[in-house]
Amino acid sequence: MLGRLAAQRFREIRQVFRQIPQAPRLFSTALNYHLDTTDNNPDLPWEFKEANKAKVKEILSHYPSNYKQSAVIPLLDLAQQQHGGWLTVSAMNEVARIIEVAPIRVYEVATFYSMFNRTKVGKYHLLVCGTTPCMLRGSRDIEDALLKHLGVKRNEVTKDGLFSVGEMECMGCCVNAPMITVADYSNGSEGYAYNYYEDVTPKRVVEIVEALRRGEKPPRGTQNPKRINSGPEGGNITLLGKPKAPPCRDLDAC
Amino acid sequence: MGLGLLSSRTLLRSGKLRPGIFTPLLRRSIVSTSELQNAEAAQAQPDSPPPDLPKRTPVGGARVHFPNPEDAIEVFVDGYPVKIPKGMTVLQACEIAGVDIPRFCYHSRLSIAGNCRMCLVEVEKSPKPVASCAMPALPGMKIKTDTPLAKKAREGVMEFLLMNHPLDCPICDQGGECDLQDQSMAFGSDRGRFTETKRSVVDKNLGPLVKTVMTRCIQCTRCVRFATEIAGVQDLGMLGRGSGEEIGTYVERLMTSELSGNVIDICPVGALTSKPFAFKARNWELKGTESIDVTDAVGSNIRIDSRGPEVMRILPRLNEDINEEWISDKTRFFYDGLKRQRLNDPMIRGPDGRFKAVSWRDALAVVAEVIHQVKPSEIVGVAGKLSDAESMMALKDFLNKMGSNNVWCEGNGPSPNADIRSGYIMNTSISGLEKADVFLLVGTQPRVEAAMVNARIRKTVRAAQAKVGYVGPATDLNYDHEHLGTGPQTLKEIADGRHPFSSTLINAKNPCIIVGAGVFERNDKDAIFSVVETIAESAKAVRPDWNGLNVLLLNAAQAAALDLGLVPESGNSIESSKFIYLMGADDVNLEKIPEDAFVVYQGHHGDRGVYRANIILPSSAFSEKEGTYVNTEGCAQTTVPAVPTVGDARDDWKIIRALSEVAGACLPYDSLTAIRSRMRTVAPNLLNTDERQPAIFSYSLKPESRQEMSTVPFGTAVENFYMTDSITRASKVMAQCSASLLKK
Numbered sequence: 001m002l003g004r005l006a007a008q009r010f011r012e013i014r015q016v017f018r019q020i021p022q023a024p025r026l027f028s029t030a031l032n033y034h035l036d037t038t039d040n041n042p043d044l045p046w047e048f049k050e051a052n053k054a055k056v057k058e059i060l061s062h063y064p065s066n067y068k069q070s071a072v073i074p075l076l077d078l079a080q081q082q083h084g085g086w087l088t089v090s091a092m093n094e095v096a097r098i099i100e101v102a103p104i105r106v107y108e109v110a111t112f113y114s115m116f117n118r119t120k121v122g123k124y125h126l127l128v129c130g131t132t133p134c135m136l137r138g139s140r141d142i143e144d145a146l147l148k149h150l151g152v153k154r155n156e157v158t159k160d161g162l163f164s165v166g167e168m169e170c171m172g173c174c175v176n177a178p179m180i181t182v183a184d185y186s187n188g189s190e191g192y193a194y195n196y197y198e199d200v201t202p203k204r205v206v207e208i209v210e211a212l213r214r215g216e217k218p219p220r221g222t223q224n225p226k227r228i229n230s231g232p233e234g235g236n237i238t239l240l241g242k243p244k245a246p247p248c249r250d251l252d253a254c
Numbered sequence: 255m256g257l258g259l260l261s262s263r264t265l266l267r268s269g270k271l272r273p274g275i276f277t278p279l280l281r282r283s284i285v286s287t288s289e290l291q292n293a294e295a296a297q298a299q300p301d302s303p304p305p306d307l308p309k310r311t312p313v314g315g316a317r318v319h320f321p322n323p324e325d326a327i328e329v330f331v332d333g334y335p336v337k338i339p340k341g342m343t344v345l346q347a348c349e350i351a352g353v354d355i356p357r358f359c360y361h362s363r364l365s366i367a368g369n370c371r372m373c374l375v376e377v378e379k380s381p382k383p384v385a386s387c388a389m390p391a392l393p394g395m396k397i398k399t400d401t402p403l404a405k406k407a408r409e410g411v412m413e414f415l416l417m418n419h420p421l422d423c424p425i426c427d428q429g430g431e432c433d434l435q436d437q438s439m440a441f442g443s444d445r446g447r448f449t450e451t452k453r454s455v456v457d458k459n460l461g462p463l464v465k466t467v468m469t470r471c472i473q474c475t476r477c478v479r480f481a482t483e484i485a486g487v488q489d490l491g492m493l494g495r496g497s498g499e500e501i502g503t504y505v506e507r508l509m510t511s512e513l514s515g516n517v518i519d520i521c522p523v524g525a526l527t528s529k530p531f532a533f534k535a536r537n538w539e540l541k542g543t544e545s546i547d548v549t550d551a552v553g554s555n556i557r558i559d560s561r562g563p564e565v566m567r568i569l570p571r572l573n574e575d576i577n578e579e580w581i582s583d584k585t586r587f588f589y590d591g592l593k594r595q596r597l598n599d600p601m602i603r604g605p606d607g608r609f610k611a612v613s614w615r616d617a618l619a620v621v622a623e624v625i626h627q628v629k630p631s632e633i634v635g636v637a638g639k640l641s642d643a644e645s646m647m648a649l650k651d652f653l654n655k656m657g658s659n660n661v662w663c664e665g666n667g668p669s670p671n672a673d674i675r676s677g678y679i680m681n682t683s684i685s686g687l688e689k690a691d692v693f694l695l696v697g698t699q700p701r702v703e704a705a706m707v708n709a710r711i712r713k714t715v716r717a718a719q720a721k722v723g724y725v726g727p728a729t730d731l732n733y734d735h736e737h738l739g740t741g742p743q744t745l746k747e748i749a750d751g752r753h754p755f756s757s758t759l760i761n762a763k764n765p766c767i768i769v770g771a772g773v774f775e776r777n778d779k780d781a782i783f784s785v786v787e788t789i790a791e792s793a794k795a796v797r798p799d800w801n802g803l804n805v806l807l808l809n810a811a812q813a814a815a816l817d818l819g820l821v822p823e824s825g826n827s828i829e830s831s832k833f834i835y836l837m838g839a840d841d842v843n844l845e846k847i848p849e850d851a852f853v854v855y856q857g858h859h860g861d862r863g864v865y866r867a868n869i870i871l872p873s874s875a876f877s878e879k880e881g882t883y884v885n886t887e888g889c890a891q892t893t894v895p896a897v898p899t900v901g902d903a904r905d906d907w908k909i910i911r912a913l914s915e916v917a918g919a920c921l922p923y924d925s926l927t928a929i930r931s932r933m934r935t936v937a938p939n940l941l942n943t944d945e946r947q948p949a950i951f952s953y954s955l956k957p958e959s960r961q962e963m964s965t966v967p968f969g970t971a972v973e974n975f976y977m978t979d980s981i982t983r984a985s986k987v988m989a990q991c992s993a994s995l996l997k998k
Contacts, residue, residue: 013449031456032498032499032500032502032504033456033458033493033500033502033504033506034505034506036506042505089504089505101488102488103504103505104488104489104490104491104504105488105491107493107504107505108491108492108493111493111494111495111504112493112494
């Protein structure tokens with residue numbers, strides 16, 4: 001009898017291992033170590049554009065002059081916007097030089113946050129929220145629709161360099177789930193936009209992608225024409241009147 | 255290095271066994287204390303612990319230092335009251351109470367990280383267990399380390415740590431000395447509940463010295479903190495987050511720091527191990543011998559681990575005054591040079607120019623014959639960098655008996671001044687450097703000349719924001735320094751007060767001036783020293799309570815040589831010599847030796863000297879003999895033989911003693927104690943091991959020099975950090991390091 005129990009337990013354990021593991025859901029687009037490529041190596045020079053240099057100074061002015069390293073995140077963000085949505089090693093080295101720390105400290109910050117892309121992304125980086133409320137409302141279908149339409153895998157860039165799809169954490173639009181974000185890197189840091197497209201359906205999301213491809217700017221926010229922002233379809237049915245005023249405006253007089 | 259690292263001052267080291275003094279060590283004497291005789295008075299003391307608790311002593315025999323005795327606070331560890339200085343953490347309080355708390359990320363010499371959570375203990379009135387390494391101990395705290403909560407916490411943390419840890423013990427070099435193994439046996443539970451797949455991490459290439467298996471890393475960040483704080487190179491970092499965290503350099507960089515080998519000791523698991531030692535031996539097979547390092551003048555305390563006749567690895571020993579717990583890469587990895595290019599038989603060069611192995615009898619007979627055929631003024635002896643004091647004493651005695659006084663040691667220059675000790679010693683002592691607040695480095699690059707002194711300077715710069723001014727060629731120091739100039743003119747400017755740094759020096763409380771021994775080789779050495787003396791006077795660097803005028807020596811043999819008086823009569827004696835006795839001396843300029851001179855090379859490696867030698871007498875290396883070495887601070891230390899000598903080699907001084915008998919000028923000592931008594935008549939400080947004599951005579955006793963200072967800028971004394979003497983030049987690992995790790 002013990003033999004049977006043992007065999008059963010063995011089978012159970014084997015089943016756990018045999019389960020086809022789901023594709024590892026990578027959040028960050030890159031590995032935690034750097035491999036030199038022709039367009040990403042420490043020998044390539046990189047510096048902030050003239051217009052951005054003024055922005056750098058402005059950012060540094062927010063922090064005490066002996067704690068320049070506090071500016072690492074905004075500066076990395078600016079560098080990412082300027083470079084078309086991703087950070088090269090030389091960009092990170094330049095930021096390290098500006099804030100006067102060793103480059104490894106900047107690498108540590110850049111690898112910690114998944115929104116810092118360390119490999120190439122498309123001009124329009126599409127981020128699909130995959131957290132529970134959106135998932136319940138079908139974000140997996142949205143993502144599959146995007147990947148099928150563009151013909152890429154997650155974090156891969158399309159051949160024309162225009163689109164890439166990634167997963168994002170909750171962006172706070174749970175009332176308008178499911179939603180995607182489009183990070184628009186097509187115009188450098190001046191034209192950088194980070195817009196939410198909410199209440200999307202697989203069909204609508206493909207339409208948005210095609211509109212972006214044509215160079216149009218689809219309206220952001222809820223894509224459900226019957227809703228206004230986070231209100232319900234057909235308009236509010238509660239809180240229709242004005243709020244009741246306090247009994248006496250002049251509290252001292254009452 | 256595992257818990258409970260004891261400071262290893264053996265009886266031999268503490269000088270209790272001085273020759274001639276009989277100490278009844280094996281008899282225990284019965285001691286009566288005043289408490290035993292005065293029972294009522296003892297009970298009346300309120301501070302003593304309850305009589306049923308056993309008395310506790312601090313972990314590892316440590317002593318507690320109270321910087322401010324009025325500020326002592328009392329805490330209770332497992333019911334035992336203990337007095338600690340204010341500001342100590344709970345973990346340190348437990349250590350004073352004799353309780354060793356398990357930890358992975360905490361290290362007494364690094365900043366506190368608090369990320370391993372293994373040090374959790376229960377503190378009364380605290381809702382959660384407390385990370386003892388980070389929590390400051392407050393007065394009246396009741397700390398409990400053996401309650402079920404603390405034990406469950408340790409088991410839980412250990413279970414988490416072992417979750418992603420690979421089952422590598424059989425193939426991991428750290429097995430047997432692994433903190434994770436030891437602590438899981440002592441504090442962990444016997445089974446885990448993890449049935450998922452473990453994560454694995456890509457290995458990083460850190461160079462030819464440090465082998466990385468990053469899957470084993472438990473992310474304690476000790477290596478990151480060591481590299482940032484103590485080594486001064488910000489190379490390593492923690493990349494990524496969560497279970498995918500990796501320690502690495504992000505871009506492929508080799509660890510070029512000269513202290514990089516110490517991360518091997520620091521890493522509690524087998525993630526960072528020694529590449530030359532990989533898969534060679536287990537630590538329980540090795541016999542550890544406590545010895546002294548001779549690759550530089552610091553005299554770091556090491557433990558030579560050997561298996562049979564082979565030195566397997568070298569580990570540091572704790573010595574707070576010299577090297578703390580670290581050793582440089584050269585010290586750690588040069589031991590494989592002890593196996594290559596060894597001289598093991600006496601050899602005579604035949605008429606065809608080739609060497610023939612002969613017996614000792616014949617070799618000594620030939621040397622004795624030749625030495626009698628030359629005039630005394632044509633006899634020259636040169637002691638090498640790695641010579642111990644006994645052999646230098648024997649060499650000097652023998653050559654003096656033969657009528658020659660042209661004996662000197664490599665590195666001391668053509669006309670060394672051995673009269674005033676403070677002129678060639680680090681008077682501040684290495685641990686005293688921590689009290690300095692301004693440093694002036696003259697012609698010395700401590701990073702390559704004496705890595706442990708450099709580490710101490712860096713420690714002072716970090717802790718006290720000490721200022722460092724450097725005069726010499728542009729060099730890379732791992733702390734902020736001002737490059738004041740490149741040559742002696744800068745010194746003149748500082749002495750005259752014309753340089754902006756002069757005011758920094760004058761306003762310093764404890765100025766420290768370090769002159770490199772490379773200055774000894776210069777012709778204007780006396781002029782430079784007199785200028786430095788002027789600077790020291792104006793900065794008040796030499797006072798009764800503080801002596802800040804130092805010389806940083808380069809070789810392990812220099813200080814002992816000068817103590818024993820190995821000063822040649824004339825600096826150019828080599829050009830006119832007919833008989834040259836090179837005792838391990840490989841840096842002599844072989845071109846200066848005349849064609850018809852008879853050269854005897856007595857050494858352990860077939861380095862440069864043998865190419866010109868006529869006779870080779872094999873001698874033992876530092877790991878095979880008991881020798882006295884004086885470090886740059888003037889502290890005498892002895893090596894202990896760890897492995898037997900190679901082939902037919904003998905100790906240096908014994909060869910010279912035998913030679914003297916064959917040559918008819920027999921030296922009067924036959925044993926180690928006898929030659930040490932002879933040393934005592936010349937330099938008694940060589941026998942007082944581990945003691946430093948403060949300089950009695952100030953340097954100003956020297957007569958004024960009338961030399962002209964030249965304008966030649968200071969040079970670098972050590973070109974290649976990894977290859978400085980015969981053993982390191984023979985080492986394959988050092989060759990790999992100098993090929994890949996030297997900063998171009």
